[in-house]
Amino acid sequence: MIGTLPRIRVGTRNWRHCSSAAATLAVRGARRGASGAEEGSMAEATRRRGPYAKSAERRRAIIEAAHQVFAARGYARGSLQEVADRVGLSQTSLLHYFPSKTDLLFAVLEHRDLITGDGSSPPDPEEGLVAGVLRQTRYNETAPGVIELYAVLCGESTTQEHPGRDFFAARFRRLRSEYTAELRELQAAGRLREGSDPERVAASIIALWDGVQLQWLLERDAVDMVACLADYLDLVVLPAP
Incomplete structure (x- = not known):
């Protein structure tokens, strides 16, 4: 001072x-x-x-290395030794920064959310549901490595023993709740197609988004993520009067 x-x-x-x-x-x-x-x-x-500062830089390097390993091999097959090798540390030294593989996993998930703004986070109310979803989808196309990590870990988390299971379950609950609230506002304004249920539409948007991203990762030239989501949203969300 x-x-x-x-x-x-x-x-x-x-x-x-x-x-x-x-x-x-x-x-x-x-x-x-x-x-x-x-x-x-x-x-x-x-x-x-x-x-x-050096400790923070080393932690960031470890998280980025773990991100690459988990995206390529998954959490179950990705090893702490491989992460340590990528940053020039022994496994013992790595455990000084992250006491367990689970701790490292959660650090990677938090890092992923910081990069993407929580991936498919709900849009700003002033921006609108459709515009927000499409904007985030365009951004995701610029960060395939982050999407690969998400797809691998999310798929693995369906097993009972996976340490990320509660994280992803809570994330989906929160997203469904936030999208449902947004869709109910559209419904009250007469902009949700008649007969559409906000809760089911919310779950469908998330499911479509994740599924289209997975197809895009496999064949990027064959799948247009933004167009797929825009087409579905046009079916359920009516234009403003």
């Missing part, structure tokens, strides 16, 4: 009898003292930040 200038305790009478040169020297000396204190504080702060 940068300190404030030290207070110069000079009486009024003494100050008036000082020459201007002496007064200037007094102020300069005080400033030099303050500057030295500030430099010392900044140097100390830099020294303190050093280890933390």
Whole structure:
């Protein structure tokens, strides 16, 4: 923390009898003292930040390596040793940053959500459901590695023993709830096609989105994700009057 200038305790009478040169020297000396204190504080702060900054950089490198390993091999087959090898660490050193493979998995999932804004996150109310979904889909096309990771881990999480099962189940519940609320607003405004149930439409949007992404990963030239989602949304969401 940068300190404030030290207070110069000079009486009024003494100050008036000082020459201007002496007064200037007094102020300069005080400033030099303050500057030295500030430099010392900044140097100390830099020294303190050093280890933390290096630790944070190493954690990011491990998470990115795990992202690549889990996307390529899945959580079950991806090994901590392979992750450690990619960042030039021993497995023991890696466990210093992430005590278990499960801890590393959750760090990767959080990192994935930070990159994509939670993947298929609900749109801004001012943007609108359709525009928000299509915008996020366009973004996803620019991050195939993130989508690969999501597809692999989401598929694996259907097994009872998978540590990510609760994460994905909670994520789908939240998305269904948020999309349902958005669709009910559209229904109240007369913009949801008659006979459509908001809860079922919400689940269908998520299912279609995930399914189309999977097909796109397998044959990117054959599947237009944005067009597929736009066509479905046009069937259930009516244009604004």
